[in-house]
Amino acid sequence: MNAPYFESFSLGVYLTLAVVIGFFFGFFLERAGFSSARKLTGQFYFRDWSVLKVMFTAIVTAMLGLGYLSALGWIDMSLVYIPPTYVWPQLLGGLLLGTGFIMGGYCPGTSVVAAVVGRLDALFFLAGIVAGGVVFGLLYPAVEEFYVSGSLGTLTLPEWLDLNVGIVILAVVAMAVGAFWVAEKSEGEWDLFAKTYGKSTGEGNE
Amino acid sequence: MATETAKFPEIPEKPVPLSPQQAEAMAQKQIKKHHVAIILLHWFNATVWFLEVATGAALISSPEFRFAPEWYIRMVETLFGTRSNLLHFHIAVGLAWIFVFAIYGTFGFRTYLLRQVYRKEIALDRDDIRWLMVRALRLLGRSDEPLPPQSNYNAGQKLFALAVYSLVPVIMITGLMMTFHWGSPEWIRAAIVAHFTAVGLIVSGLMVHVYMAAVFPEEKPAFFSMFTGKVNELFAYRHHFKWWREYKLEELKWRRKLELAWARTNGEAGAGATATGDEMATSEERNTTFTEPTEPLASAQERPAAERGSWLRRALRSPNDWPPYAAGFGLGLTLLASFILMGEGLGASSAFVRWTAALLGAVAPEQAAASPFWGRYLGEGQSPLVNFVVFEVIGVMIGGFVSGWLGGRLKVMVEKGPRISNRRRYALAFTGGMLSAIGARFARGCTSGQALSGGAVLAAGSWIFMMAVFAAGFAGAYLLRRDWT
Amino acid sequence: MARYAMVIDLKKCVACHACTVACNVEWNVPPGFARTKVASTGAIGKFPNVMESVFVSQCNHCDDPPCVKPCPTGATFQGTDGIVAVDKDLCIGCGFCVEACPYDARHIDPVTNKVDKCDFCSARLQRGELPACVETCTAHAKFFGDLEDRSSEVFRLVYDRGAKRLETDEVAVGPNVYYLGTEQQLELVAARFAPREPRMPKAGDWWSKVVKPLVFAAVGATFLGQAVAFFYQLWHGEEQFED
Numbered sequence: 001m002n003a004p005y006f007e008s009f010s011l012g013v014y015l016t017l018a019v020v021i022g023f024f025f026g027f028f029l030e031r032a033g034f035s036s037a038r039k040l041t042g043q044f045y046f047r048d049w050s051v052l053k054v055m056f057t058a059i060v061t062a063m064l065g066l067g068y069l070s071a072l073g074w075i076d077m078s079l080v081y082i083p084p085t086y087v088w089p090q091l092l093g094g095l096l097l098g099t100g101f102i103m104g105g106y107c108p109g110t111s112v113v114a115a116v117v118g119r120l121d122a123l124f125f126l127a128g129i130v131a132g133g134v135v136f137g138l139l140y141p142a143v144e145e146f147y148v149s150g151s152l153g154t155l156t157l158p159e160w161l162d163l164n165v166g167i168v169i170l171a172v173v174a175m176a177v178g179a180f181w182v183a184e185k186s187e188g189e190w191d192l193f194a195k196t197y198g199k200s201t202g203e204g205n206e
Numbered sequence: 207m208a209t210e211t212a213k214f215p216e217i218p219e220k221p222v223p224l225s226p227q228q229a230e231a232m233a234q235k236q237i238k239k240h241h242v243a244i245i246l247l248h249w250f251n252a253t254v255w256f257l258e259v260a261t262g263a264a265l266i267s268s269p270e271f272r273f274a275p276e277w278y279i280r281m282v283e284t285l286f287g288t289r290s291n292l293l294h295f296h297i298a299v300g301l302a303w304i305f306v307f308a309i310y311g312t313f314g315f316r317t318y319l320l321r322q323v324y325r326k327e328i329a330l331d332r333d334d335i336r337w338l339m340v341r342a343l344r345l346l347g348r349s350d351e352p353l354p355p356q357s358n359y360n361a362g363q364k365l366f367a368l369a370v371y372s373l374v375p376v377i378m379i380t381g382l383m384m385t386f387h388w389g390s391p392e393w394i395r396a397a398i399v400a401h402f403t404a405v406g407l408i409v410s411g412l413m414v415h416v417y418m419a420a421v422f423p424e425e426k427p428a429f430f431s432m433f434t435g436k437v438n439e440l441f442a443y444r445h446h447f448k449w450w451r452e453y454k455l456e457e458l459k460w461r462r463k464l465e466l467a468w469a470r471t472n473g474e475a476g477a478g479a480t481a482t483g484d485e486m487a488t489s490e491e492r493n494t495t496f497t498e499p500t501e502p503l504a505s506a507q508e509r510p511a512a513e514r515g516s517w518l519r520r521a522l523r524s525p526n527d528w529p530p531y532a533a534g535f536g537l538g539l540t541l542l543a544s545f546i547l548m549g550e551g552l553g554a555s556s557a558f559v560r561w562t563a564a565l566l567g568a569v570a571p572e573q574a575a576a577s578p579f580w581g582r583y584l585g586e587g588q589s590p591l592v593n594f595v596v597f598e599v600i601g602v603m604i605g606g607f608v609s610g611w612l613g614g615r616l617k618v619m620v621e622k623g624p625r626i627s628n629r630r631r632y633a634l635a636f637t638g639g640m641l642s643a644i645g646a647r648f649a650r651g652c653t654s655g656q657a658l659s660g661g662a663v664l665a666a667g668s669w670i671f672m673m674a675v676f677a678a679g680f681a682g683a684y685l686l687r688r689d690w691t
Numbered sequence: 692m693a694r695y696a697m698v699i700d701l702k703k704c705v706a707c708h709a710c711t712v713a714c715n716v717e718w719n720v721p722p723g724f725a726r727t728k729v730a731s732t733g734a735i736g737k738f739p740n741v742m743e744s745v746f747v748s749q750c751n752h753c754d755d756p757p758c759v760k761p762c763p764t765g766a767t768f769q770g771t772d773g774i775v776a777v778d779k780d781l782c783i784g785c786g787f788c789v790e791a792c793p794y795d796a797r798h799i800d801p802v803t804n805k806v807d808k809c810d811f812c813s814a815r816l817q818r819g820e821l822p823a824c825v826e827t828c829t830a831h832a833k834f835f836g837d838l839e840d841r842s843s844e845v846f847r848l849v850y851d852r853g854a855k856r857l858e859t860d861e862v863a864v865g866p867n868v869y870y871l872g873t874e875q876q877l878e879l880v881a882a883r884f885a886p887r888e889p890r891m892p893k894a895g896d897w898w899s900k901v902v903k904p905l906v907f908a909a910v911g912a913t914f915l916g917q918a919v920a921f922f923y924q925l926w927h928g929e930e931q932f933e934d
């Protein structure tokens with residue numbers, strides 16, 4: 001039988017697997033050092049490029065895996081959830097989340113990890129998430145129109161750019177490798193914006 | 207006052223520069239500023255203002271007159287169910303407010319309204335007028351002249367108090383007129399306009415009041431004094447010199463009286479005056495004596511657990527972060543496993559929405575189900591908690607904890623930049639959490655659900671989202687550089 | 692959705708005031724006030740060519756009711772069935788709506804000090820009954836029904852018999868009480884009881900034109916000032932205080 005397998009699980013198995021997958025998610029986030037707001041925000045001060053490196057490595061790994069499996073016909077991609085595209089709300093959402101990230105030092109997932117290893121500020125971030133959810137829920141009737149604006153359905157990059165999937169995958173990998181190169185250089189010899197933000201030596205890596 | 211100055215030469219008439227030791231000693235000493243009744247009254251008043259402004263703004267729904275935008279009015283209506291509930295709530299809180307202040311005004315007329323309120327909170331003297339000018343110039347960066355000494359409320363607070371004390375009765379009376387329909391329609395019309403005007407004026411002042419107290423760095427001790435009732439002496443000296451002076455004079459007067467009485471009982475009348483001087487000197491010395499903090503010695507003889515055993519053991523027990531590529535690879539495999547097994551990627555933010563939805567569904571089932579936002583989660587035919595992401599986040603908690611535990615990284619602490627206070631960090635974290643939650647809802651996912659999972663399946667919107675996150679992060683980083691570097 | 696309307700046949704009306712009485716009893720309207728009133732245009736012309744008509748008025752439940760917008764608290768509202776009603780709980784008795792109504796169909800109840808008006812007997816409609824005035828009309832001059840129901844009496848009277856709305860070129864807000872009568876009669880009524888322009892009391896003008904911009908400006912200026920101060924503070928960093 002082909003992946004994905006969720007339809008064949010009983011509810012108990014499904015939810016247990018959810019916890020197990022979450023376990024590894026949380027474990028690797030913590031191991032990457034993402035329970036530290038200083039490390040996470042170090043990305044935006046060009047001091048510690050871990051956020052970009054971890055994220056792109058993970059995306060590339062999963063993307064290559066999915067591409068490989070679907071090329072072999074072992075996974076039915078039509079059953080895999082692909083988030084629908086809503087250009088404007090997603091653009092605004094990204095800007096808001098980025099602002100929240102640099103203000104609060106976390107994103108929702110990493111704040112959970114930071115909170116369980118004892119970061120008090122992460123607890124406040126979590127409280128903020130709950131409050132923000134409530135605020136959004138209350139504002140929802142007013143922003144509903146915007147919320148569904150720019151809808152393009154489930155649109156993938158290959159469809160959007162009208163390119164072969166393989167080429168897009170290659171391009172993403174190339175972009176990731178390029179980004180890694182910039183990251184290594186930036187952490188090493190370049191030390192971008194040292195004048196504005198201070199020398200990067202050692203600070204974010206603590 | 208002149209005779210008192212002669213009698214107590216150790217208390218200066220004008221602010222004088224303090225030595226670091228004196229400043230340190232004064233910073234340590236807390237003196238009482240507010241009576242507990244005043245603190246309670248303040249927070250009662252603050253709560254009432256918050257509730258009344260929030261509900262009042264939603265009560266004026268006429269497109270000709272309303273102040274709040276329509277979505278706000280609709281939001282508050284949804285919260286209260288019906289508009290008439292909203293009005294009853296507004297009236298109930300308002301009546302309670304009037305009742306409490308009527309008691310305060312009746313029983314405390316002489317003590318509070320005449321003595322405290324009039325003399326200390328409203329009446330402006332020459333120093334106050336100068337203070338206002340200097341303060342304004344300083345805010346504009348046009349002057350660095352020191353601020354004239356102030357009594358226990360500064361001129362800005364006094365001005366606000368003056369406005370509040372003259373406008374609050376207007377609000378109360380017009381509110382009663384509308385509630386109990388006193389007077390002809392002409393009067394009621396005038397009342398509602400006056401009600402709105404008075405509130406509007408106070409609210410614009412209230413914004414300054416809140417900003418000064420909660421955000422403005424120089425007034426932070428004043429903010430905390432509204433919880434503890436106390437300010438440190440240094441703050442009192444710097445910001446409310448006249449009040450500090452009165453306080454010290456009073457204190458010294460009592461001390462001398464006690465000493466005289468003490469001396470009399472010991473038959474040594476007249477020795478008090480010199481003793482006080484000595485006593486002041488010794489107390490100052492006592493305050494400025496420090497104990498040197500001793501550095502704990504590191505006993506690093508034995509190799510720590512993290513550096514022994516196989517590479518896997520070492521990696522798991524390491525207190526250091528893994529190389530990002532290794533952690534990223536692990537994360538990528540987890541993500542891949544999620545796609546293969548569950549048919550969807552990882553997520554985080556929607557778990558919080560579902561928890562909130564479940565909570566609201568339990569507390570206010572009808573209103574939550576009627577909400578176009580939460581109703582969706584509650585209308586699935588089962589609890590909103592029976593969901594992949596909800597259970598996955600429980601796993602995240604366990605996984606994060608286990609990793610932290612293995613690496614010896616569990617530590618209760620605050621992560622922040624070197625220059626900011628914990629409180630500022632908390633406020634930033636809370637605000638950041640709110641913004642990212644709202645952002646995540648607009649984007650239908652956060653860094654996990656959109657950027658990571660959507661990015662891996664090459665969803666166009668996810669890449670737009672990811673770019674926006676980085677753009678806002680880099681832009682915001684510059685503005686917030688003092689908080690993180 | 693229903694679109695309720697009333698048709699009053701002025702030729703049939705005998706000016707017996709039974710509708711007013713029934714309504715006052717049904718809704719406990721205090722003496723001296725009425726939700727529906729019977730009036731006379733007064734005699735016009737010279738003997739022997741004298742002309743007079745009776746006129747029955749009440750809330751017209753206009754398509755575009757001018758009384759809804761000025762209500763500060765949202766007490767006056769238009770339901771989805773077109774009925775303009777008052778939520779008595781919310782009414783503070785300011786009378787903005789009384790001044791706004793072109794047909795003077797509203798009054799302030801001297802007992803409750805809240806506004807009162809015809810609501811097409813909504814409560815009776817829900818029980819499946821006709822409005823009290825229609826049921827009681829001795830001359831059967833009042834008709835009530837749903838204009839969206841093609842089989843209804845009012846539909847026939849409005850679209851086949853040509854019952855007319857009482858509007859002018861200046862005030863055309865779509866009243867839903869239609870009148871039948873001779874041409875002369877209707878002309879006379881239109882001349883004597885034509886709708887007036889909605890009025891906005893002085894307090895309302897002050898509020899919307901002076902106070903509201905002022906408060907907006909005050910709050911806005913304060914906010915702006917604080918934003919400037921805040922960014923100034925961010926920019927320059929916090930001064931260190933030993934506390």
